[in-house]
Amino acid sequence: MIKLNVNGRAQNVDVEPEMPLLWVLRDELKLAGTKYGCGIAQCGACTVHVDGQAVRSCVTPVGSLAGKKVVTIEGLGARGLTRVQQAWLEHEVPQCGYCQVGMIMAATALLEKKSKPTDADIDAAMTNLCRCGTYARVRKAIHAAAGTQVAASPEPVLLPNGQKA
Amino acid sequence: MNIAIDRREFLKAGAAVGGGLALEFSIAGAALAQAQGATAPEVTHWILIYPDDRVVIRIARSEMGQGSLTGLAQLVAEELDCDWANVSTEFVSPNEHIKRKRIWGSMSTGGSAGVRTSQEYLRKSGASARTMLVSAAATQWEVPSAECSASAGVITHGPSGRKVTYGKVAAAANKLETPKDVPLRDPKDWKIAGKSMKRLEMPDKVAGKPIYGVDVQLPNMLHASIVQSPVFLGKVKGVDSKAADKMRGVKGIVKGDGGVAVVADNCWRSNQAAKALKIDWDEGSNGAVSSDTITALFKEGLDAKDLPTARKTGDVPAALATAAKVVEAEYASPYLSHATMEPMTSTAWFKQDGTLDVWTSTQNGEASIAAAAEAAGLPLEQVEVHKAMLGGGFGRRGAPQDYVKQSVAIAKQFPGRPVKLIWSREEDMQHGFYRPASRARMKAGLDAQGNMVAMHTVIACPSILALLRPEGIDKGIDSTAVRTFNDSPYTTPNQLVEYAMRNPHVPVGFWRAPGLQNSFYRESFIDEVAHAAGKDPLEFRLAMLKPGDKNRLVLEAAARVAGWGSPLPAGVYRGLAQSDGFGSYTAMVAEVSVNEGRINVHRVVFAIDSGYVVNPDACRAQAEGNVIFCLGQFYEGHTLKDGRIQESNFHDFRIPHIQEMPRVETVLVPTGGFWGGHGEPGALNVVPAVCNAVFAATGKRIRSLPLKDNDVRNA
The missing domain is CATH 3.10.20.30 (Beta-grasp domain)
Incomplete structure (x- = not known):
C-alpha cells in the first residue's frame, strides 16, 4: 500500500x-x-x-x-473556479481543451511563484504543448489573471454586407 | 486467441465506411422511432424544449475544438428565437440516427463543412419550430396565428397582450406537423447568430470535466495497449509473451495479423506489458522503403509521360516555347502526423443482451458505428456509439476508424466487460494516416512585358482518395492532390496540370486542409515568377485576378490591413499568399525576420471571406490555431527508414511552443451570398506567406520543408 x-x-x-x-x-x-x-x-x-x-x-x-x-x-477548482480558470473562461482559451488542464495547472504554479510574470517568464514556464494553437490566448489569460497588461486585440472586422459582428 | 486486426483489413474497411458511402446505408424495416427516453418534447427532431423553457439543441457533427457545437446551436437558436441563456446541446445518438433513417443528415465533421453544409436545414428547423410553437399557442388561445409573435422564448398575442413561454406549449407543438418552406431571416437581422457567443462547453473545459475518449470509466473495465507492425502492412509471425503474461494485472494477450494487444487492469500495466512482448514480424515487401526511395518514386513520376491531366487551358508547350523568359522550380513536402494531443482511443463493451456499446472520440459518429458493427459482425441497430469529446481531430478521427475496429476486436475476447484501448504516443505517431509527402515541378512563361502567359505543373503525390474513398477518383485524378492548381483563379491563358499518382505503402489521410502543400508550391512559385518579372508580388497577383473575384477582395483586404508597401522596422520583411478552399477565400501577409538562420514570425494578417460569419471570435480562434499549427511545418517532418516512420514522440516530431506564436490579426470580410468554412482555410497560406517573407529577407527560397533541410542564413 x-x-x-x-x-x-x-x-x-x-x-x-x-x-x-x-x-x-x-x-x-x-x-x-x-x-x-x-x-x-x-x-x-x-x-x-x-x-x-x-x-x-x-x-x-x-x-x-x-x-x-x-x-x-x-x-x-473544488471551491469554485480560481482566478486562472476565470481568466481562461473570459478569454475563451480552450479549443479542443485536452491540453488545457495541464496549461491551467502550470499557469497556476507560475503565478504562485511570480505574481506578475513577464512574457519571458511565461515562455519559460509554459512549456506545455497545444496542437489546436491556443497559445496567444493562454498568454492573455495569464496576464489577465495576474492583473498585468493585456494587449488590446487589434483584430479589425470588416463587414461590407452590413452584417454586424 | 487470434483475431483479425490486420492493417490492410483496417484500410479496406476504412474505405468502406468513408463518408461518401455512409449515404448508402438502407435500414430495412427500421421504425421511425420517437426519441426514446427523451424527457422533453421534440419540436422538430433537432430541438427539445422542457416545460421550464430549457432548450436542448441536438448536434450531429462532432466538437473537436473548432467551435461548431456552439455555432450550429446559434443557427438553430437564431431562427427559433429562444433565450440563448436557456440553450444547451446534446450529441445525436448514432444508433438513434440509424433507426430514424438518418434524419439528422451527415455526422461527418471535416472539410470545414459543419456549418456550411448544414446551415440551411438547421435554420429551417429553428424557424419551423418557432412556427409550430406560435401555432400551438394560438390554438390554445383560440386566436389566429397571424396575431401572435415570438421573441426570446416568449409568444405574445398582440391584440390582447397575453404571453406564454415556449416551454408551456412545447408538448402541444410536438403534435403539429412540421411546416414546409418557412422563411429564414436575413443575416443582417441576426441577434444570436453572427455574434461572438461564449462557447457552450467552455465552463466544463476549464474545470477538467469533459469526458474525452480516453476518460471513459465503466464498471469492471479493462485496459488495452496495442503494438502494430512497425513496417506498415507487416504481419505478426509469432509472439513470445512469456514475460508479459507474468506481469501484474495482465488479463490476456490478443494476437491479430497486423498487431498484438495486451489487456490488463490498468493502462500503465497494459502498456508496460506491451513493451515486454517479443514479436517476430513479417515485414512483407516494404522493409527497404526509405525517404530516399520515396523521393526517387516521386521524381520518376514527375518525368513520366502521358500523365492524367487535371487542367488544360490553351497550349502550354507552344506558349512556353515562345515565352520571353521561363522560370522553373521543384518543391517538396514530407509526410506529417496529425499528432492530436489525445492519442487514438476507443472503448468497446459487448453486453450480455447481444448488443455492443462503443465510446470514442470520433469526427464521424456514423463511420464509427459502421466500423464497430462490421468488426463485431452485428447489425447496426444492435450497436451504439457514444460520442466523447475529441482531444483534437484534424482529420485523423474521420474516415479510417482503425482504432474503433481494434477495440471491438479486442473486447470481443472479453464478453461482458468493457475494454478501453488507448494507443501510446509512439503507436499514434508511427501508425497514422499521414499528410501525404509530395513533389511538384512548375514551369512558367513570361512575355516581354513580364506577364505570365503559361504555367505547367506536374505533381507527384500519393492519393488520399485511393486509400479512403476510391469512388472519389475521377479519370485518374485525386482532387486533394491537384487542388489549388486545377482550380487556380489566376487568369493565365495557358495552363496545364498533370498528376502522377504514386502510392508508397505509407497510409495517407485527410490532414487539416488536405492538399495545402499545393498552396505552398503555387504561392511560393508565383512569388518567384513575380520577382523574375521584376514586379511587386501583390501587383503581379492582382493583375491575374478578374475584377469581382473574391480572391482579389481578400488579397486587397489583407494587404491594406498589413500596410503592404509601408516601411517596416529594420530587419523585418513581408511576404504574402492567397488561396481559396473549403468554401472560403483567404489571403495572408506575414512579417518575419531571419537571424542566424532562425525565422521569427512577428505578425500575421489573415483575411477571409466566408460569405457569412456565425461566431466571429470562434473564427478568430480558428485563424490563430491554423497559423501556429502550420508554422509547425517548419519543424515537423517524418522520415522513413526500413519501411517505418522514424519519429516517435514530441522530442523528435517537434510541434510549436508558446514562444513561437505570432500576433495574428484576423480580418473577416463576409460578402454574403454563400457559406464558407473556417476550420481549414486559414491553414492554406501560412507556409507560403512566411517563405515569401524569408525570401524578401534573405534572397533564399525555401522549396522544401522542414526547415532543417534548408539554409536560410542571409546570403
Whole structure:
C-alpha cells in the first residue's frame, strides 16, 4: 500500500511504486481530468501540483510522493473556479481543451511563484504543448489573471454586407 | 486467441465506411422511432424544449475544438428565437440516427463543412419550430396565428397582450406537423447568430470535466495497449509473451495479423506489458522503403509521360516555347502526423443482451458505428456509439476508424466487460494516416512585358482518395492532390496540370486542409515568377485576378490591413499568399525576420471571406490555431527508414511552443451570398506567406520543408 495525499484527502493505493502518478490518478483514483499526452514529460498534458510545484505526473513514480501533497484540476477548482480558470473562461482559451488542464495547472504554479510574470517568464514556464494553437490566448489569460497588461486585440472586422459582428 | 486486426483489413474497411458511402446505408424495416427516453418534447427532431423553457439543441457533427457545437446551436437558436441563456446541446445518438433513417443528415465533421453544409436545414428547423410553437399557442388561445409573435422564448398575442413561454406549449407543438418552406431571416437581422457567443462547453473545459475518449470509466473495465507492425502492412509471425503474461494485472494477450494487444487492469500495466512482448514480424515487401526511395518514386513520376491531366487551358508547350523568359522550380513536402494531443482511443463493451456499446472520440459518429458493427459482425441497430469529446481531430478521427475496429476486436475476447484501448504516443505517431509527402515541378512563361502567359505543373503525390474513398477518383485524378492548381483563379491563358499518382505503402489521410502543400508550391512559385518579372508580388497577383473575384477582395483586404508597401522596422520583411478552399477565400501577409538562420514570425494578417460569419471570435480562434499549427511545418517532418516512420514522440516530431506564436490579426470580410468554412482555410497560406517573407529577407527560397533541410542564413 502506498499512502498518498490527493486534493487534501488521504488515499491508500495498492500499486507498484514505479507506477507514474498519472496512471494512479486516472485508473486507480478515477480522477480523469489529468491527461496522458506523451509519457515522456514533453507535452505537459499531465501537469499536476506536488507541494505547489508543477510536475509532469507521467514521469513521477508514485512511490516518490510519500508525505507530499498532490493537487489535480479536480482539487484546484473544488471551491469554485480560481482566478486562472476565470481568466481562461473570459478569454475563451480552450479549443479542443485536452491540453488545457495541464496549461491551467502550470499557469497556476507560475503565478504562485511570480505574481506578475513577464512574457519571458511565461515562455519559460509554459512549456506545455497545444496542437489546436491556443497559445496567444493562454498568454492573455495569464496576464489577465495576474492583473498585468493585456494587449488590446487589434483584430479589425470588416463587414461590407452590413452584417454586424 | 487470434483475431483479425490486420492493417490492410483496417484500410479496406476504412474505405468502406468513408463518408461518401455512409449515404448508402438502407435500414430495412427500421421504425421511425420517437426519441426514446427523451424527457422533453421534440419540436422538430433537432430541438427539445422542457416545460421550464430549457432548450436542448441536438448536434450531429462532432466538437473537436473548432467551435461548431456552439455555432450550429446559434443557427438553430437564431431562427427559433429562444433565450440563448436557456440553450444547451446534446450529441445525436448514432444508433438513434440509424433507426430514424438518418434524419439528422451527415455526422461527418471535416472539410470545414459543419456549418456550411448544414446551415440551411438547421435554420429551417429553428424557424419551423418557432412556427409550430406560435401555432400551438394560438390554438390554445383560440386566436389566429397571424396575431401572435415570438421573441426570446416568449409568444405574445398582440391584440390582447397575453404571453406564454415556449416551454408551456412545447408538448402541444410536438403534435403539429412540421411546416414546409418557412422563411429564414436575413443575416443582417441576426441577434444570436453572427455574434461572438461564449462557447457552450467552455465552463466544463476549464474545470477538467469533459469526458474525452480516453476518460471513459465503466464498471469492471479493462485496459488495452496495442503494438502494430512497425513496417506498415507487416504481419505478426509469432509472439513470445512469456514475460508479459507474468506481469501484474495482465488479463490476456490478443494476437491479430497486423498487431498484438495486451489487456490488463490498468493502462500503465497494459502498456508496460506491451513493451515486454517479443514479436517476430513479417515485414512483407516494404522493409527497404526509405525517404530516399520515396523521393526517387516521386521524381520518376514527375518525368513520366502521358500523365492524367487535371487542367488544360490553351497550349502550354507552344506558349512556353515562345515565352520571353521561363522560370522553373521543384518543391517538396514530407509526410506529417496529425499528432492530436489525445492519442487514438476507443472503448468497446459487448453486453450480455447481444448488443455492443462503443465510446470514442470520433469526427464521424456514423463511420464509427459502421466500423464497430462490421468488426463485431452485428447489425447496426444492435450497436451504439457514444460520442466523447475529441482531444483534437484534424482529420485523423474521420474516415479510417482503425482504432474503433481494434477495440471491438479486442473486447470481443472479453464478453461482458468493457475494454478501453488507448494507443501510446509512439503507436499514434508511427501508425497514422499521414499528410501525404509530395513533389511538384512548375514551369512558367513570361512575355516581354513580364506577364505570365503559361504555367505547367506536374505533381507527384500519393492519393488520399485511393486509400479512403476510391469512388472519389475521377479519370485518374485525386482532387486533394491537384487542388489549388486545377482550380487556380489566376487568369493565365495557358495552363496545364498533370498528376502522377504514386502510392508508397505509407497510409495517407485527410490532414487539416488536405492538399495545402499545393498552396505552398503555387504561392511560393508565383512569388518567384513575380520577382523574375521584376514586379511587386501583390501587383503581379492582382493583375491575374478578374475584377469581382473574391480572391482579389481578400488579397486587397489583407494587404491594406498589413500596410503592404509601408516601411517596416529594420530587419523585418513581408511576404504574402492567397488561396481559396473549403468554401472560403483567404489571403495572408506575414512579417518575419531571419537571424542566424532562425525565422521569427512577428505578425500575421489573415483575411477571409466566408460569405457569412456565425461566431466571429470562434473564427478568430480558428485563424490563430491554423497559423501556429502550420508554422509547425517548419519543424515537423517524418522520415522513413526500413519501411517505418522514424519519429516517435514530441522530442523528435517537434510541434510549436508558446514562444513561437505570432500576433495574428484576423480580418473577416463576409460578402454574403454563400457559406464558407473556417476550420481549414486559414491553414492554406501560412507556409507560403512566411517563405515569401524569408525570401524578401534573405534572397533564399525555401522549396522544401522542414526547415532543417534548408539554409536560410542571409546570403
